Amino acid sequence: MSKLLINGPDGKEGIDPRYVLKGDWPDDIERSPIKAIRQKCIDCSGGSATEVKKCTVTGCALYPFRMGKNIFHSRCANPEGNIGPILREKQD
Numbered sequence: 797m798s799k800l801l802i803n804g805p806d807g808k809e810g811i812d813p814r815y816v817l818k819g820d821w822p823d824d825i826e827r828s829p830i831k832a833i834r835q836k837c838i839d840c841s842g843g844s845a846t847e848v849k850k851c852t853v854t855g856c857a858l859y860p861f862r863m864g865k866n867i868f869h870s871r872c873a874n875p876e877g878n879i880g881p882i883l884r885e886k887q888d
């Protein structure tokens with residue numbers, strides 16, 4: 797059994813990640829939340845980064861982060877250093 801699972805009262809269940817020993821994580825586990833979101837979005841889009849870019853599910857909680865950047869941090873904003881003006885101009 798994976799070291800990330802335990803036997804709970806109703807069968808196998810995942811361990812609270814806060815209690816997983818550092819060495820018990822798989823070597824290839826993504827440790828960056830933003831990169832993990834990006835991986836999930838690529839998985840959701842059938843392995844296509846192009847499809848992630850074109851995602852229209854604006855209500856998805858991962859939508860703002862799907863390009864692998866936290867756009868709410870100014871250092872990750874667009875090349876002009878702002879959040880969103882290019883997209884807003886395109887919509888006008």
Ligand code: SF4
Nearest residue numbers: 837840851853856859
């Ligand atoms: S933002 Fe789009 S691509 Fe990412 S998980 Fe949500 S629906 Fe899928």
